[in-house]
Amino acid sequence: MAGGGHSQMRCGEFRTTYKADTTIFPTPMSRNVAIATVVLLLGAPFVLDAYLLNLMIQIGYYGIAALGLNILVGFTGQISLGHAAFFGFGAFASAWLNNTTGIPVFLTIPLAGLMTTAVGLIFGIPAGRIKGLYLAIATLASQFILEDFFARADWFTGGSAGSMANPFSLFGYEFFTDETFFYVVLFWVVIMFLLGANLMRTRDGRAFIAVRDHYLSAEIMGINLTKYRILSFGISSFYAGIGGALFGHYLGFVSVEGFTILLSIQFLGMVIIGGLGSVMGTLLGTAFMVLLPEVMETVVNVMPSGGGDALAYIKEMSIGLAIILFLIFEPDGLAHRWKMIKSYWKLYPFSY
Numbered sequence: 001m002a003g004g005g006h007s008q009m010r011c012g013e014f015r016t017t018y019k020a021d022t023t024i025f026p027t028p029m030s031r032n033v034a035i036a037t038v039v040l041l042l043g044a045p046f047v048l049d050a051y052l053l054n055l056m057i058q059i060g061y062y063g064i065a066a067l068g069l070n071i072l073v074g075f076t077g078q079i080s081l082g083h084a085a086f087f088g089f090g091a092f093a094s095a096w097l098n099n100t101t102g103i104p105v106f107l108t109i110p111l112a113g114l115m116t117t118a119v120g121l122i123f124g125i126p127a128g129r130i131k132g133l134y135l136a137i138a139t140l141a142s143q144f145i146l147e148d149f150f151a152r153a154d155w156f157t158g159g160s161a162g163s164m165a166n167p168f169s170l171f172g173y174e175f176f177t178d179e180t181f182f183y184v185v186l187f188w189v190v191i192m193f194l195l196g197a198n199l200m201r202t203r204d205g206r207a208f209i210a211v212r213d214h215y216l217s218a219e220i221m222g223i224n225l226t227k228y229r230i231l232s233f234g235i236s237s238f239y240a241g242i243g244g245a246l247f248g249h250y251l252g253f254v255s256v257e258g259f260t261i262l263l264s265i266q267f268l269g270m271v272i273i274g275g276l277g278s279v280m281g282t283l284l285g286t287a288f289m290v291l292l293p294e295v296m297e298t299v300v301n302v303m304p305s306g307g308g309d310a311l312a313y314i315k316e317m318s319i320g321l322a323i324i325l326f327l328i329f330e331p332d333g334l335a336h337r338w339k340m341i342k343s344y345w346k347l348y349p350f351s352y
Contacts, residue, residue, distance in 0.1 A: 003280045022201045024194065034119035041186055045179035053178040055290060061246040063286040064192045064269040067279065068239025071196060073268070075205070076232040077126055079136045082143035083267045088259030090116045090244030092157045095165040095254050099352030102253035105168045109188070113241035119146075120237020127233055128226035143261055150256045162255040165248040181250055188246060189283075192239060198278045199235070208232055212277075213341055262316075269323045275333025284314060284334040292318055 015021045025031035035216055045053060067082045094112035097103050103111065123142040129137055136229055150157045157163055167176035168184050177179045199205040207228045210218035248254040266289060274285020293315040330337060 024197045024201065028141040035314075038186070038190060042183075045182050046208050050178045050277065053182050055294065057178065057182055057250060058284070058290050059142030059287050060182075061243045061250065062187045062270065062290060063243075063266075063283045064188060064244030065226075065240045066267050066274070066286050067192060067196050067282045068236040068243070069267050070271045070274070070278070070282045071199070071208070071239070071292070072232050072236035073271055075200065075212060076208040076229065077215075078131070078229060078232055079139065080233070080236065081136055081238070081261070081264050081268075082123070083240055084148065084261065084263035085143045085146035086116050086120055086240035086261045087244040087247070087263070087267075088150060088254075088256075089119055090241030091165070091254045091259075092150065092163060092244075093241065094245035095163045095166075096246050097157050098166055099164065105166055106170055109242060109245040109249070112245040114239045116244070117234045117238040120240070121230060121234040124233025124237075125231040126157025127229040143264055147256070147259065150259070157254070157256065160256060162253055165252055165254050166248050167252065176252075183347025185246055185250070188242060192242060193279060193283070196239075200279070204231065209277075229237065237331075248347070266319065269319060272323060272325045273333055277333030278333065278335035280338075281333050284338070288322070288334065289319065292322060 025034060042057065043058075048056070048178060065083065065087050069080060072078045072080055090112045093115040094105070094108040097108040097111055097115075098105050123139070126138040132140065142193070151160060153159070153297030158195045167174045168181060169175065174186050207218070207223050210221065210223055211228050211232075216223055245258075270285040271282060272285070273288050274283070294313050296309060296318045300314055326333065
């Protein structure tokens with residue numbers, strides 16, 4: 001969505017100012033397509049069944065959390081193996097705020113994002129001094145620390161019994177069905193993805209990219225590496241908290257078992273498959289990871305043996321295999337492939 005659209009500009013489109021060169025949408029066509037897509041999605045609950053709406057809702061809240069991880073990994077060059085724990089903290093925080101203080105759910109969702117930001121800033125402090133493998137291990141530790149906290153903090157999470165999360169409500173109307181909650185998730189997806197695309201146009205966003213591309217050059221230019229590395233953890237955690245809160249209120253129940261290291265790896269898979277440093281690619285990668293197990297289940301069910309007990313293992317194996325294949329054959333992710341397809345049709349019959 002943001003930047004990198006020069007090669008996609010049509011004949012007659014040009015930019016004469018720096019402001020025009022840093023718009024959220026690279027071309028008017030991409031802006032119009034994005035608006036048309038949102039308008040079409042508004043009618044989705046009227047034509048899609050509950051199963052498809054459930055998948056789209058999953059893509060929504062997982063996509064928000066994955067975008068936060070992409071800001072950290074793809075835009076800033078940091079690494080996190082504990083994103084699922086922050087996702088879970090957002091879910092528990094929103095449920096806890098609503099259950100203990102009576103604050104409406106539509107307010108506890110952003111508040112949960114802020115609480116998760118505070119936690120992310122604390123765990124992001126090591127990022128100011130270490131990087132690479134050492135930072136990966138430090139974030140892995142945050143995953144296990146928060147998992148242990150979830151299991152022991154009965155006052156916050158309900159312990160092993162879990163915590164109830166009331167449905168989203170606005171002016172007395174409860175959004176407890178798939179058809180109604182879809183609009184809640186769509187609202188947050190539009191807001192969070194626009195914020196994410198706009199962030200990369202700001203001074204802080206450009207600082208993130210500078211830190212990623214060459215941290216020594218960034219420091220020479222006067223960019224505070226420690227500040228921006230920790231800040232990226234905070235922003236990443238905010239996105240995880242919002243996604244987790246939506247997850248909790250959609251299911252109506254938050255359990256400790258739902259936020260393991262496996263989910264953290266899946267978040268990384270969404271970012272890798274979608275494309276590191278791509279806002280639009282994050283949504284493509286999330287859709288791929290959510291739909292892949294469903295496709296595998298359909299394929300297995302049409303086979304004579306039916307898969308049987310191996311179906312769960314086949315689903316998990318397909319996710320790991322997809323990540324490996326993308327790393328080997330398409331390391332720039334689906335966003336890069338989509339750009340190649342658009343370039344092909346615009347330049348046809350010429351190859352370049």
